[in-house]
Amino acid sequence: MSDELYDKLCQSVVDGEPEEAAELAQMALDQGLDPLDCINRGLTPGIDRVGELFATGDYYLPDLIIGGDAMKAALAVLEPALTQGRERQIVARVVLGTVQGDLHEIGKTLVGTMLTANGFQVTDIGVDKPASEFVAAVKDSGSTLVGASALLTTTMLHQQDVIEALKEAGLRDKVKVMVGGAPITETWADKIGADGYAEDAISAVALAKKLVSG
Amino acid sequence: MPNIQPIRSRYRFEVLSGDQVRAIQDATLEVLDQVGIHIPSPRALDVFAQNGAAIDAERQIVRLAPDLVRQALAQAPRSYTLAGRVPGTELYLDGAATYAGTDGCGTQTVDFDSGVQRPSCKDDVAKMARVSDYLSSVSFYWPMVSAQDFGPLAPLHELDAAFNNTVKHVQSETVMGQASARYAVRMAEVIAGDRARLRANPPFSMLICTIAPLAQDKEGIEAGMVYAEAGVPVGFMAMPNMGATAPAVPGGALVVGNAEVVAAMVLMQLVAPGAPVFYSLLASVMDPHTADYIVAIPEKYLCNAAAVQLAHDWGVPVLAGAFGMDAAEPATWELGRDSVYTALMVPLAGADMITGGGMLKASTLLVPEQLIYDDEIYHTHRVLLEGIETSAEALAVDVIQAVGPRGHYLGQRHTRRHLRDIWIPALTHPRPAAPDHAQTDIRCRAKAQLDRILAEHQPEPLERAAQDELRAILEAARQESGA
Numbered sequence: 090m091s092d093e094l095y096d097k098l099c100q101s102v103v104d105g106e107p108e109e110a111a112e113l114a115q116m117a118l119d120q121g122l123d124p125l126d127c128i129n130r131g132l133t134p135g136i137d138r139v140g141e142l143f144a145t146g147d148y149y150l151p152d153l154i155i156g157g158d159a160m161k162a163a164l165a166v167l168e169p170a171l172t173q174g175r176e177r178q179i180v181a182r183v184v185l186g187t188v189q190g191d192l193h194e195i196g197k198t199l200v201g202t203m204l205t206a207n208g209f210q211v212t213d214i215g216v217d218k219p220a221s222e223f224v225a226a227v228k229d230s231g232s233t234l235v236g237a238s239a240l241l242t243t244t245m246l247h248q249q250d251v252i253e254a255l256k257e258a259g260l261r262d263k264v265k266v267m268v269g270g271a272p273i274t275e276t277w278a279d280k281i282g283a284d285g286y287a288e289d290a291i292s293a294v295a296l297a298k299k300l301v302s303g
Numbered sequence: 304m305p306n307i308q309p310i311r312s313r314y315r316f317e318v319l320s321g322d323q324v325r326a327i328q329d330a331t332l333e334v335l336d337q338v339g340i341h342i343p344s345p346r347a348l349d350v351f352a353q354n355g356a357a358i359d360a361e362r363q364i365v366r367l368a369p370d371l372v373r374q375a376l377a378q379a380p381r382s383y384t385l386a387g388r389v390p391g392t393e394l395y396l397d398g399a400a401t402y403a404g405t406d407g408c409g410t411q412t413v414d415f416d417s418g419v420q421r422p423s424c425k426d427d428v429a430k431m432a433r434v435s436d437y438l439s440s441v442s443f444y445w446p447m448v449s450a451q452d453f454g455p456l457a458p459l460h461e462l463d464a465a466f467n468n469t470v471k472h473v474q475s476e477t478v479m480g481q482a483s484a485r486y487a488v489r490m491a492e493v494i495a496g497d498r499a500r501l502r503a504n505p506p507f508s509m510l511i512c513t514i515a516p517l518a519q520d521k522e523g524i525e526a527g528m529v530y531a532e533a534g535v536p537v538g539f540m541a542m543p544n545m546g547a548t549a550p551a552v553p554g555g556a557l558v559v560g561n562a563e564v565v566a567a568m569v570l571m572q573l574v575a576p577g578a579p580v581f582y583s584l585l586a587s588v589m590d591p592h593t594a595d596y597i598v599a600i601p602e603k604y605l606c607n608a609a610a611v612q613l614a615h616d617w618g619v620p621v622l623a624g625a626f627g628m629d630a631a632e633p634a635t636w637e638l639g640r641d642s643v644y645t646a647l648m649v650p651l652a653g654a655d656m657i658t659g660g661g662m663l664k665a666s667t668l669l670v671p672e673q674l675i676y677d678d679e680i681y682h683t684h685r686v687l688l689e690g691i692e693t694s695a696e697a698l699a700v701d702v703i704q705a706v707g708p709r710g711h712y713l714g715q716r717h718t719r720r721h722l723r724d725i726w727i728p729a730l731t732h733p734r735p736a737a738p739d740h741a742q743t744d745i746r747c748r749a750k751a752q753l754d755r756i757l758a759e760h761q762p763e764p765l766e767r768a769a770q771d772e773l774r775a776i777l778e779a780a781r782q783e784s785g786a
Contacts, residue, residue, distance in 0.1 A: 105719065146734030151719035158714060195711050 102135025105155030193240035220254035386504035406662035407445030423448030432468035502534030513563035515548035538581035546589035582614035623649035626659035
């Protein structure tokens, strides 16, 4: 019975059905299943499969995002029920946001989805966020990684503000900072003292893994 | 499931006004009545004589009165269906869609492996049939090159290679002469199942070229009569060359070509009333300095589109020319320019069939990956001509409300559903896992796509018994020819 439910949870993520995923998660809890098993044997294989299908080109970006939404919807039900010592294994916690004055959301959201799918715990603070909010989110979540997005040549300057604010708060040596966005280059990342730059959401995952492991 | 995506155009582009169509048809009837057509076939001359045409036996000229033409063509069906060898491969020639085929009759191939140009062979016909079987732009297959490794039996071997390597409809433009035509009909009967099925759902049709100006080829026209009697759809293609074999004016070229095609279609109706026939006219211009053949030129595009109107005015389906341009190299500015005009105007005019994909140097040189480039242009046109939908689902107001200002549409199920409906040009935007994805040179991508199709795609095989029967027919033809 439980195996069947794990398979259904997995499939709800593969199919990108957030409401169904949340319902299944609740059903699992009602039946007394361990929420961690639901995550590890249902949601994680599901999002892995989504990632595979995306990598082969069979899935499009909306499939990836809606698959991520389904996972998040189920996690929202399961995570509060996790007991001490039986928490979800995560690669790292990460704060993502688009810098002040910049309303571009899509690239940042894609990076968030890809990181979630790859085992990161993502705190997405949204768009048009001042440096102080990045700092506050790092403190609140205990994140060790920050991703700052900027799509405009006028707003990319604020990526540097985020780094400066982390320094002022005494957090710079505890967190790695990665930057991205259409006008951003490796050279710019070096110039402002960021730890890395990735061109797209897929390479952002590789970069994030490298930064948190080293 | 066979992969066929015809073009269903929402628009109709008319090169000629109604009065202009009338003027060309009247001029054509006048030429047929007063000048006549050279038909070097005793059997054809007999048929015409029995039906009241004016015959000059010595000069082998037939003159056709307008009433005879009209009465004969009134018997030709406007709509009929071409079939493949499995269900789902049908071409409904009913005016609602344009189906595309490959080019054919080439003599040179750029070798699949070495890239070096060489004489064409049967294996080229087989390989390209497999590629055509895969590509959704290709609805029917013309054996693309001559099976020169089989000498005088090449045309029948081309059919054998085609039938064995694609489930799609096969149309030949090389099996001429009564004897060869009878073998081709037998091969088609094997594919269809029997004689009655061949008539009802022909998996094979034939295109025969007329001779410009105002003449028929003996072998062609005699083969045509065999096909018409067997119920194999048969088309006639005029190829007036402005300045050389036709007047140096598009109107005059249309009159000359029209007369050639009409005379041949009339003969088919006299031999086999109600026989499915189709019309084809591909114009060109003589290079005024070298007498070379220029196909990439506006007058040709205009004539090819006008010919669609003329065919439909006669009440028969039409095969229009597309692709098969002058250029010698793929992926050039020249070819891009020319391919778009030639392949866009004829479906816009409402052609039932178009042909010409995959060949360069005025349809003489097979460049295998050219079919990949042409596939991409074809699909661009297919989407262009399908136009824009305005249903509630297509206007998506509920989704626009749900997302609101400052949001994005990536996470919407509507987006997930409809993004898949959008055709993505794979040569310029390859799938992430495609073998050509890492290639930045468009030529390498096209070649990689071709190589992948050849490595992976296996059409549904022809039944073993049918394969054996085709071989036996080829052997009988070989013995009869003494080859």
